[in-house]
Amino acid sequence: MELISNFLTVNSAWIGLGLLIGLITLFALEKFPPVIVAVASAALTLILGYLPREDMEQVFANPAPITIAAMFILSGALVRTGVVEAVASAASRRTKRFPRLSIVEIFSGTFFASALVNNTPVVIILIPVIRQIARVARVSAKFLLIPLSYLSIMGGTLTLIGTSTNLLVDGIAQREGEPAFGIFELTQVGLIAAAAGIAFLLIAGRYMLPVETNGESDSEDASPLEKRYLTELLVEARSPLIGTRYAELPLLSRAGISLTGLRRGHAIHRKIADDALIAAGDRILLAADQTELFSLADTLGDAIGVANAPSHLPKEQLRIVQASIAPTHPALGRRLSEIPFLAKTRARILGVSRSRHLAGPTLSDVKLRAADHLLIQGGPDCIRAIESNVNLIDIAEPEARPFRRLKAPIAILTMLGIIGLASIGVWSIEMLAITGVAVVLLARCIDPEEAWRSIDGNVIVLIFGMLAFGVGLQQAGTVDLIVGAAMPYIAMLSPLFLLIAIYTLTSLLTETVTNNAVAVIMTAIVLSVAENLGIDPRPLLFAVMFAASASFATPIGYQTNTIVYAAGNYRFADFLKIGVPMNIVVGLATCVAIDWLVWR
Template sequence: MIEALRVAVAEHQATIGLVVLGLMFLGFVLERFPATVVAILGTCAFLFLGILSGKDLFSVFSNPAPVTIGAMFILSGALLRTGTLDAIANRIIARAQQHPRLALVEMFVGVYVASAFLNNTPVVVVMIPIMMKLAGALGLSAKRLLMPLSFVAILGGTTTLIGTSTNLLVAAVADANGLDRFGIFTITPVGLVAGVAGVTALLYIARRFLPDEAPNQIALSQEHRGFLSEVRIVKDGTLVGKPVGEVPFLKRANVKLVGLKRGATLRRTGIADEVLEAGDLLVLRLELAELLSLRENRNVVIGLTAGHDDIAHDSEEIVEAMIAPSHPAIGRRLIEIPFLSALRVRILGVARFRKTPGPDLPNARIQAVDRVLVTGPADQIEQMYANPHLYGVGSTTEREFRRSKAPLAIGALLAVVLLAAFNIMDIGVAAIIGVGFILVTRCIDADEAWDSIDGNVLVLIFAMLAVGLALENSGSVALIVGELTPLLRDVPPWALVIATYVVAGLLTEIITNNAVAILVTPLVIALARELGVDPYPLVIAVMFAASASFATPIGYQTNTLVYAAGNYRFADFLRAGIPMMLVVGAATCAAIALLV
């Protein structure tokens, strides 16, 4: 019985491979399970049927593309950790205060360039709150800007080989199929044409097809996500005698000055020119990463204590805790909270959902579900865990910026790009060396480096590489090519490019882009060889179509990010994305036909 089943599978494995592929495609579309799970189940099916051997399965782990992609994730994570992207955002916000529209143009240019050399997902993550603030400065709805942010990041990512994981993946599959290796700027001419066409179309589409709600509606809901804190100016610090408006950390986008407290007087306006004195208190609202970074500033003492100013900085632990509704101090001032006087700890800040406590840190009256950030010696912090009136006491997952390491992280990325661009070193090897450099120089800690890798992406890639190998081994690819060849025998090369782009582009809108890249690339290479045409234009068409996902929020990661942040409807992406697909697709196919 089993032997007969094996014989039947062997005789019809090409057809069986297509059936498995069809079921996987259905799984991708229905989304009952994550794409990674569907890909793994497909791999298991091929293993169970004997179409894919164990040796074949493990051979996919020697593919350099996933390793290179993981290394680029870590390099992008180092730029986030060192505050490089944050510093760029700060400059944009500073410019926006004087020239909002010019700052908007500069921001989109910056996103485009950054996405060409970094993974565009973290770029969009960083820029979403910045875009919301710009929307407020321009009097626009954030919905008019967030979707263009994603689209520009996608266009930037298609400009170089390392701009997206899809580009690297297609290049690796092409290399495995015997094509010459792609250089880091091989696709740049086509990418620039597509970028210019896409941005030009976006100027019209953003005005005509994007929702126009009340200005700053979304931004207001995001405005109060930070912590209220305060810093005391130390006597021997460099800030004494300096105007408030010239304090460096107050110029950062995610730090807002609430007021200046001198003695018992709290001033909220007209303080930019006020000269700081020792003992002055600056009341701030700032994001958690900035709050933690300020602890390293020796010119200020941050937070609130009950007279315990002798806490050793190097022995401190930091935890977050939520005030329980049963807390006996609800409604009282923060300075009166019991554990502050009972323990040698310092409250660094307090946060409240969609509101800012106040008027300052000691006089903020606590409410249920407020979050407090507390630091102190380990033995003191340990006692907080037993407090029944504090929920979720635990170490904060946020880290302070390591801004002094930013030149090292930038240099590592530039070195990787230059080594690959001048063919001095393979891009994967250069990226791994770059990762080693940023780890040893402490631009990013090892645990953060591994956390910056999107495991879902890598697992999906490995699983789909195994599926692609199974389809090739089973003869499914040859079967498809055999059926298509007579139909396409007399089709001119430029029409083949268009057909490839359309098929890959439509598939990308409904299933994950990396899956499309792995499945379609070997198919078009085999088809091109059978037809006797150059496979490179078709491979490049797959590379661009698999990334240029505009019409749905599920086709590309950055679309999904802004879909949630901007509270868009699915139809919003259809209205704006379909014209983008048509314009970018036409420009890309024309550029491939003329330039490749």
């Protein structure tokens, strides 16, 4: 046993190097999820004795993961209160009048929004909007979705809070005694890098971006993000909508709602004149996504959907469940308003969704088919009856919740307050972020359960695992071994070429390994390089931040790339074709900007 212990101690640096190579290999092969690889690697350094217990405990004192988790919640609050959706809706409203201008506006909004909030929900919400703009502008959505992801990535490099990678590098650097980064310290370099990337997209995009080809489709049915429910809104006798022109219906300002027709008396009108006025008794036919349908039910009550009788229960006692029609349902082929459980219970059908097209002609007149998806609202007894109905399958409570639009100003002011106070150094970013979370929770901008769900647990655990592994490599002497071997070559490089070398290595690793893992490894290396060369490590840390985020060449290098990869039905080669030169252009611009603005 003592012999093994001595062997592990004497050869610790080389054993750590073997662990590092194994870690990178496992990440690249994708045989296991990244979070499992990171945790297993951290555990191995503990077992081998390279990570003392005291250092392991210090890993959990690092402010970066806590700050990142807090920013996830704050971004979730902006989504929950409809702020992100409102931006998408504003762009969507202009699509029919100015389709090509709308593309510029939505891309600009994506770029700047990603500097302040988590870009993943921004991209998810905007994919249906991009599809709509593409149809009106008569361009392929495949031509627009990759730029959407790239702009969200470049926008995230503008500020310290734009990506989790920036916060992670800052947290590690602070632990090693470096001063904290300012929230806008990256902005000048980020704008230059983004300008180079945008210019490249404008010039080369028309030749290198893919478009729809025969046999492929980028229609709205291609993405599950665009599922729509047919519903109807009854205009009651005292409704404030009476006398409003249909073209000015406030609900239509939201990206998730569209007007499909009007039922007046026994007549159904699909084409509605712009000057047509809303009248009492009208049934307005709408197509809405799940979140907007919940918002309509929350604000309009019994006026939305169809039911045999009102429930007369307070809103707090009503629940919404989703269910699918079983193939054995005895009411197949009958109208929705005639199905038995509507007559037996006080259930309200909020909407119905059908695969690949919108059901109709109205919600009441939909003839049931197997696999039709229903959203049903009712009291406790009604929901129990539905859950025990053998003719309904896949019964569950939806994850979607209505927007809390009245809380939006609080969420916006909280985020702006964090940015403003952090920029003038009133308090540290982690303290401000945690305080901001307390504000949005106390103000009910987001519920606790939703807040915890908005945190990407895999990212947080992966970060803790990689932080522990990074400390283990330092204690084992592996970082010193790598730096010592590279020093004879690095010492001969000019500052600009040193930046290019660090950026290139980080970028290559990021394309095959998760960017947070690369950030941990490279931050430890560049801090040691700077110490050995006797230079300021800050410019090198800049290079790591940008290179670990600016991942364009593969659909697996960054999460927004992965999202549009699936939504756009791309090939892997589509990203390589445009992404490799994009990496080179943005990388060179970034290194020159750092050399010019930071190092001198």
